[in-house]
Amino acid sequence: MSGGIAAWGAYLPYWRLQRSAIGAVLGSGGGRGTRAVASYDEDTTTLGVEAGRRALAAGPGAGAVQDLVLSTPDPAYLDKTSATTVHAALGLGRACGAYDFAGSSRSAIGSLLQALALSGPGVPPGPDVPAGSGTRGAAAGRTTLAVVSDLRTGLAGSAEERDSGDGAAAFLCAPEGGVAQLVGRGAASDEFLDRWRVPGETDSHVWEERFGEELYVPLAREAFAAALKDAGISEGDVDHAVVTGLHARAVKAVTKGLGVSEGVLAPDLSGMVGNLGAAHAGVALCDVLERAEPDQVIAVLSLADGADAFVLRTDEALVAAHRARAEAGIPSVADQIAAGRDDLSYAGFLTWRGQMHREPPRRPDPERPGAPTVHRSEAWKYAFAASRCTACGFRHMPPTRACLNCRAIDHMQAERLADVPGTVATFTIDHLAFSLSPPVIGVIIDFDGGGRFRCEMTDARPDELSIGDRVSMTFRRVWTAQGVHNYFWKARPLAGAGATGHGSENET
Amino acid sequence: MASSGIRDQVAIIGMGCTRFGELWDKGVDDLLTEAATEAAASASMSIHDIDAFWLGTMTSGVCGVTLSKPLKLDYKPVTRVENYCATGSEAFRNACYAVASGAYDIAMAVGVEKLKDTGYSGLTGIRAVGDGTDPGLSSPAAFSFLAPSYAHKYGVDKDQLKEVMSRIAYKNHQNGARNPRAQFQKEVPMETIARAPLVAGDLGVFDCSGVSDGSAAAVIVRADDAPRYCANPLYVKALSFVAGPAAGPIDPAYDYTTFEEVVRTAEDAYAQAGITDPRSQLAMAEVHDCFTPTELVLMEDLGFAERGTAWKEVLEGTFDRDGDLPVNPDGGLKSFGHPIGASGLRMLFECWLQLRGEAPPERQINTVGPGRTLGLTHNLGGAPGEGVSFVGIVGTERD
Numbered sequence: 046m047s048g049g050i051a052a053w054g055a056y057l058p059y060w061r062l063q064r065s066a067i068g069a070v071l072g073s074g075g076g077r078g079t080r081a082v083a084s085y086d087e088d089t090t091t092l093g094v095e096a097g098r099r100a101l102a103a104g105p106g107a108g109a110v111q112d113l114v115l116s117t118p119d120p121a122y123l124d125k126t127s128a129t130t131v132h133a134a135l136g137l138g139r140a141c142g143a144y145d146f147a148g149s150s151r152s153a154i155g156s157l158l159q160a161l162a163l164s165g166p167g168v169p170p171g172p173d174v175p176a177g178s179g180t181r182g183a184a185a186g187r188t189t190l191a192v193v194s195d196l197r198t199g200l201a202g203s204a205e206e207r208d209s210g211d212g213a214a215a216f217l218c219a220p221e222g223g224v225a226q227l228v229g230r231g232a233a234s235d236e237f238l239d240r241w242r243v244p245g246e247t248d249s250h251v252w253e254e255r256f257g258e259e260l261y262v263p264l265a266r267e268a269f270a271a272a273l274k275d276a277g278i279s280e281g282d283v284d285h286a287v288v289t290g291l292h293a294r295a296v297k298a299v300t301k302g303l304g305v306s307e308g309v310l311a312p313d314l315s316g317m318v319g320n321l322g323a324a325h326a327g328v329a330l331c332d333v334l335e336r337a338e339p340d341q342v343i344a345v346l347s348l349a350d351g352a353d354a355f356v357l358r359t360d361e362a363l364v365a366a367h368r369a370r371a372e373a374g375i376p377s378v379a380d381q382i383a384a385g386r387d388d389l390s391y392a393g394f395l396t397w398r399g400q401m402h403r404e405p406p407r408r409p410d411p412e413r414p415g416a417p418t419v420h421r422s423e424a425w426k427y428a429f430a431a432s433r434c435t436a437c438g439f440r441h442m443p444p445t446r447a448c449l450n451c452r453a454i455d456h457m458q459a460e461r462l463a464d465v466p467g468t469v470a471t472f473t474i475d476h477l478a479f480s481l482s483p484p485v486i487g488v489i490i491d492f493d494g495g496g497r498f499r500c501e502m503t504d505a506r507p508d509e510l511s512i513g514d515r516v517s518m519t520f521r522r523v524w525t526a527q528g529v530h531n532y533f534w535k536a537r538p539l540a541g542a543g544a545t546g547h548g549s550e551n552e553t
Numbered sequence: 554m555a556s557s558g559i560r561d562q563v564a565i566i567g568m569g570c571t572r573f574g575e576l577w578d579k580g581v582d583d584l585l586t587e588a589a590t591e592a593a594a595s596a597s598m599s600i601h602d603i604d605a606f607w608l609g610t611m612t613s614g615v616c617g618v619t620l621s622k623p624l625k626l627d628y629k630p631v632t633r634v635e636n637y638c639a640t641g642s643e644a645f646r647n648a649c650y651a652v653a654s655g656a657y658d659i660a661m662a663v664g665v666e667k668l669k670d671t672g673y674s675g676l677t678g679i680r681a682v683g684d685g686t687d688p689g690l691s692s693p694a695a696f697s698f699l700a701p702s703y704a705h706k707y708g709v710d711k712d713q714l715k716e717v718m719s720r721i722a723y724k725n726h727q728n729g730a731r732n733p734r735a736q737f738q739k740e741v742p743m744e745t746i747a748r749a750p751l752v753a754g755d756l757g758v759f760d761c762s763g764v765s766d767g768s769a770a771a772v773i774v775r776a777d778d779a780p781r782y783c784a785n786p787l788y789v790k791a792l793s794f795v796a797g798p799a800a801g802p803i804d805p806a807y808d809y810t811t812f813e814e815v816v817r818t819a820e821d822a823y824a825q826a827g828i829t830d831p832r833s834q835l836a837m838a839e840v841h842d843c844f845t846p847t848e849l850v851l852m853e854d855l856g857f858a859e860r861g862t863a864w865k866e867v868l869e870g871t872f873d874r875d876g877d878l879p880v881n882p883d884g885g886l887k888s889f890g891h892p893i894g895a896s897g898l899r900m901l902f903e904c905w906l907q908l909r910g911e912a913p914p915e916r917q918i919n920t921v922g923p924g925r926t927l928g929l930t931h932n933l934g935g936a937p938g939e940g941v942s943f944v945g946i947v948g949t950e951r952d
Contacts, residue, residue, distance in 0.1 A: 412683070415682035415683070426684055471701060497804060498803070523689075
């Protein structure tokens with residue numbers, strides 16, 4: 046057994062905006078292809094949760110995670126840690142650390158490299174501990190879930206809006222059970238102004254792009270060369286190369302002169318989902334891992350305020366990982382690209398992103414949930430843990446102390462149902478309830494194995510829903526009130542099972 | 554259910570009811586003053602002759618001072634009660650028990666709600682600080698689950714069920730058009746009802762009760778004392794109230810075609826009143842038609858129609874003002890809106906008028922007569938499978 050990436054998962058939101066829809070409204074701009082759009086009820090935290098769930102659905106699983114890092118340039122909160130939200134939604138252990146790497150896009154690749162470095166053969170030894178001997182204590186390898194997430198908007202009509210996309214990726218990096226090992230890395234840093242955003246601003250500024258290109262190209266070449274040298278390989282040994290960065294022109298220039306063999310470059314996904322920013326390298330790496338074979342070399346090069354490169358080598362365990370992922374029904378990046386739904390209107394997109402202020406229903410604004418109330422229901426609200434009566438087996442959602450069926454009190458066992466699918470018993474369309482994307486679809490769900498629950502349905506159109514439809518649960522930001530984000534689970538069509546035909550082949 | 558009831562122990566000797574509607578020029582104090590003084594005058598007494606008060610309101614005030622302050626009551630007990638949409642009936646029920654116990658000779662139940670000051674559509678609830686996991690569906694949405702479930706269970710075509718729903722709204726507006734206290738006093742054509750914009754599910758605007766302000770009150774004394782105040786009092790035959798375990802939203806067996814809370818209160822109330830065939834023994838019923846499918850389901854839960862047949866009976870006119878069993882002859886929530894605390898007592902007010910032959914001729918029902926002297930009032934609070942229910946029965950004769 047060896048360390049490295051033991052499991053991975055990518056999450057691309059369901060919705061796509063056709064770039065031509067932008068030009069159709071604004072009279073100019075737009076273009077070809079589509080970009081991935083996080084729904085109105087998603088943010089970088091929820092995108093991260095969905096990616097994390099997929100990384101934990103096969104492989105070592107949630108119980109193995111010792112640290113969680115969440116990296117995004119668009120954190121849901123400042124001061125407050127968002128990784129704790131992801132931690133809670135994934136049902137990770139109380140002893141597991143949870144840290145945000147928030148701010149610049151470069152933090153994302155940095156967080157993944159830290160997680161890899163701590164997990165693999167490259168464990169940095171402590172002052173008195175020889176390398177490789179540490180299985181206990183501070184110098185031991187840590188099983189770390191690294192989550193990278195981004196939600197990218199830009200002003201209406203901007204290239205940023207057109208070319209960006211939303212998504213997340215997660216990698217479980219473990220000292221044992223890895224399927225791809227870190228065998229080399231290189232970095233190059235420089236201080237220059239290419240892309241920036243002052244805290245509080247929603248849109249990025251960029252300098253004239255030829256300036257950045259001139260600086261990025263040598264930085265990238267240096268980092269790439271250093272990583273190959275560190276791994277003891279040459280360009281010709283690379284089987285899969287991923288080159289990403291928000292400076293598209295520089296990425297293109299670097300890609301051209303990379304020196305790798307033909308067919309080695311991983312497909313650029315940005316035509317279909319947009320440039321996913323801090324999450325792009327991660328999602329592209331997931332895509333490569335889903336197609337790679339044992340004993341292959343994967344090189345990742347990321348351009349962000351300098352350049353970072355790392356080299357992974359896959360091993361035999363990759364075959365078993367592929368099989369386990371298929372059995373668990375984890376959708377691949379390719380599945381998700383194929384499943385995207387591209388009939389989102391530009392007006393809908395602008396509304397979701399808060400760029401168009403629409404008339405709200407004449408109803409009270411939602412009130413922020415109370416901190417103590419939320420904390421008391423943490424296992425339900427975040428981990429989606431129901432309770433099952435140990436006396437009669439009846440399942441309660443939300444969890445209760447008294448059993449509805451046999452009236453026994455305090456004979457309950459917690460059961461996490463986040464990954465259990467259900468069936469729509471009945472549903473309604475609510476034109477009166479508050480939502481950023483009215484009308485609200487209310488569904489009554491009967492879960493496989495018992496339990497009925499009433500909740501909101503998302504990633505669905507009202508006219509495409511039927512009684513008997515299969516659904517799965519998804520973690521969403523229900524609303525934000527007085528600066529407090531209210532997260533909870535909603536139902537969504539179970540991909541591949543619904544009548545809509547828009548789902549991917551299989552999904553958790 | 555283990556309830557003995559207080560059949561014929563107390564009687565209503567006076568009632569008052571304000572106009573219901575968007576009463577921009579009246580506050581809670583005005584509404585309470587008008588309903589309470591009208592009720593006292595109807596009982597030929599002053600408000601200060603009353604020994605104790607039960608005030609029902611959900612959102613228009615807390616504590617007894619809500620009533621004692623505007624009326625300048627002279628240090629009398631005022632109990633403020635709340636039980637969702639059954640709030641008004643709950644005030645009445647508790648006032649009856651207080652008199653039956655002998656604790657007070659004369660009690661008043663008064664209900665009020667001032668909804669139109671909020672500026673919102675529909676009702677706005679009051680709730681404890683939440684954890685944000687409630688799906689936040691509106692009341693119309695919660696009740697809209699009934700229509701497709703009923704149609705599915707009994708094989709009723711979707712369009713036909715819409716006609717049934719429209720027919721219920723049509724009937725109630727027909728009645729409300731003959732009631733000077735109603736919020737809406739106009740008949741509404743079937744096509745207008747059926748084609749109204751959707752609010753939730755299959756429910757259009759006309760399938761929902763309105764939002765209004767209003768107040769109503771009743772004066773209660775021991776039945777033995779009633780003839781001293783009133784030549785034709787209404788005797789309280791049954792009072793039943795339950796709060797359910799909120800099974801509906803969590804029980805996979807619940808099919809959204811019945812309200813178990815209503816079934817239980819109906820059984821209890823009929824037992825208290827000695828009723829074996831409500832459809833023929835009751836002269837009228839005022840039921841909680843918050844939404845048209847609610848009234849449809851209630852016809853079966855209250856035993857007015859066999860399971861799966863109420864939709865036909867609705868179309869046949871069984872529950873029309875001149876039908877076998879008039880339901881909501883005053884126009885119901887549909888015509889009155891639903892000022893929560895007032896609704897239960899407003900229903901009782903219609904029984905007060907109809908059973909005693911005091912309703913205006915244009916809406917007097919013809920079912921009242923020898924051997925048929927009973928009226929039923931019903932409230933349902935909460936949502937299907939998750940709420941409270943009240944059933945009360947009053948009559949003009951003491952057994």
